[in-house]
Amino acid sequence: MASLKGENSEMEEMKSERNGAAVGIWRTLDASANRSAEAVRVLEDILRFCFNDAFLSQEAKAIRHELAVVFASDDLQARIRLRDVSGDVGVGAKVEQTPPRTEAKHVFAANAARASQSIRSLEECSRLVAPAVTEIFERLRYRIYTLEHMGISTITSHENFHNVNLCVLLNLDQSEIEFKSLVNRLLIAGVQMIQLRDKKSETRRLCHRVRITVEQARDYAELTAERKCIVVVNDRVDVAVAAGADGVHLGESDLPVSLARKVCGHEFLIGRTAHSTPEAKQAVLEGADYLGVGPCFPTKTKEFKDFATDGFLREVSEEIRLPTFAIGGITCDNIDRLLHLGLKRFAVASSIADAADPGEEVRRMCSLTCASMENQSPKNL
16 A cells, blocks of 8 residues: 555656646747747837838838737637736846847847747747747748848948948949049049949959059058048959958849858948839849949940839838949939939939049039938938
């Protein structure tokens, strides 16, 4: 009898331990559910109110709503019934050192990490008591990773392109002396970004001109103690990297941004052409640093059958916060239309490069765009 009583007591003890472990899993799910919901709400609010990013804040909202649906399902209701705040040994625990949070981007990064960690906990613990929802948590975790990547990329891009509202596109038609003189006049006039494009020249010549431009931009910045002019190369990732450019601009038929990033590295600036809102959003997803949208008007350098509509240009300016440059036939005479559509950055070719006084034309255009930048709301920065 004594042996039987001992066995029964041991079984009861094991059963109690199992029940206690199950309760602990449900409490973990409850705490992680609360943390993840709170963190995603912070991400949504930061993207919406601090960065005015309609596209990314909508993605955060969609994730938050999907989490809410899962948390309200019958599979997870036990977590609320077993909630025990007073019995939580972690309440009141403090960490001596935490990463500094002095800017909105720090809050965004901290809560993105909090969200992904909490959802990982939901994913692992749900396998034990609610396996029907485990796959949902796994999918949402990867969506948080993507949202974090897009958000940080967009924030960083705006830091890189702060006050950069004019990009001058140059071909290599001139002699080297004429080319150097033109670049020098552009730098003196205050150009913040130069893109070199030439589909005709051999690689050696293009690479040499890119090096010249990079050196002139660096020397001028050192001489004046001003911010260095950004130098990017059209299409040619290999030339951009080899010649020490700051970035590359990719068209729809060029390398995907993700593959170019593997070649160039994370600090390299990568622009992407977009002819529709879905293409613009895809570029954000891929991690582009800036967009080129157009063509806006007929140009001397290229013939187009279709042009960017006002609806598309307005939609991009309102929904996409990634730095966006309008391109195609832009002059001081027609730029006002684009400014009214909400565009604030412009890529200009012949109207500046072929002007009698390129420097003066730059100053005229900068005066128009800078005045608009000063009056714009934060969503267009």
